[in-house]
Amino acid sequence: MNILKKTKIVCTIGPKTENVELLKTLLQNGMNVMRLNFSHGNYEEHKNRINNFRQAMSETGIRGALLLDTKGPEIRTIKLKDGKDVVIKDGQKFVFTTDKNVVGDENKVAVTYEGFARDLKVGSVVLVDDGLIKLEVIEINGEEVVCIAQNSGELGQNKGINLPGISVQLPALSEKDIADLKFGCENNVDFIAASFIRKAQDVRDVRKILKENGGDRILIIS
Structure with missing residues (x-):
């Protein structure tokens, strides 16, 4: 088994790295996954990055994956x-x-x-x-x-x-997180990085929302 082939390079893309040419350079130099941090930015900005990423993949012929990282309850x-x-x-x-x-x-x-x-x-x-x-x-x-x-x-x-070591009773998903998951389904992301997951039911709740919005194939990282 070649362990190196299982290692992926994940790059967080923001305002300074979202243009097509830079995304092409990142893909050509080994980027496997584009991470979108939903603690920042709005849907218009994230949609633009997704479109640019797909254009960069098309022009380079290099396949990458999209990861949506939720803000989570705070x-x-x-x-x-x-x-x-x-x-x-x-x-x-x-x-x-x-x-x-x-x-x-x-x-x-x-x-x-x-x-x-x-x-x-x-x-x-x-x-x-x-x-x-x-x-x-x-x-x-x-x-x-x-x-x-x-x-x-x-x-x-x-x-x-x-609060390190404290089991807080916050819900796993805020209203913003739910809206962001729906956005991810609409835009066919490949992965959801679900923040601040504390128990199995939290993951089930994420999966339920994905399924209800056509995101059955989306993988969850928690």
């Missing part, structure tokens, strides 16, 4: 005063709340996930903005989670939050 910070980032200092107390009416500042911010306080416990770790800020939970009061910052950093609104 926990994010909500609004901050004047929309400006705030500085979190190492060792300071900082509060997360599920009260969406709160306008955040350097001491507190609201989050999108209603079960935030329910799922966490004292000692849990909260990572903000891809782990740039790390905090540890020291107290939970109703809908507020009090933390101690483990390092300094700037916190912005609409930043992603990860």
Whole structure:
């Protein structure tokens, strides 16, 4: 068995790499799969990339595959005063709340996930903005989670939050994800990379939507 033949090169294509000539160059140099990141961009932009990719394949005679990577359910910070980032200092107390009416500042911010306080416990770790800020939970009061910052950093609104080791009760598919899966079916993508899958039923839910929209042949990566 030649293991190398099973190894594929996946390239994420965005505004700087979406033109036909560059896609042809990528195909000629070994790109096997074009990945479209649906955390960014709109349908018009993604449709244009798909059309360009198919034109590049036609002109080079090289076959590639299309992969749609869903955004997936997320926990994010909500609004901050004047929309400006705030500085979190190492060792300071900082509060997360599920009260969406709160306008955040350097001491507190609201989050999108209603079960935030329910799922966490004292000692849990909260990572903000891809782990740039790390905090540890020291107290939970109703809908507020009090933390101690483990390092300094700037916190912005609409930043992603990860809760390592915590089984959150978010749905596997957001409304946006469902619409994106339908777009993938309409445009005959080859793969769906389903983000933040936690259990078998999540994959079944993705498969159900694909089947209902003519995407029976689409493969799921999770």
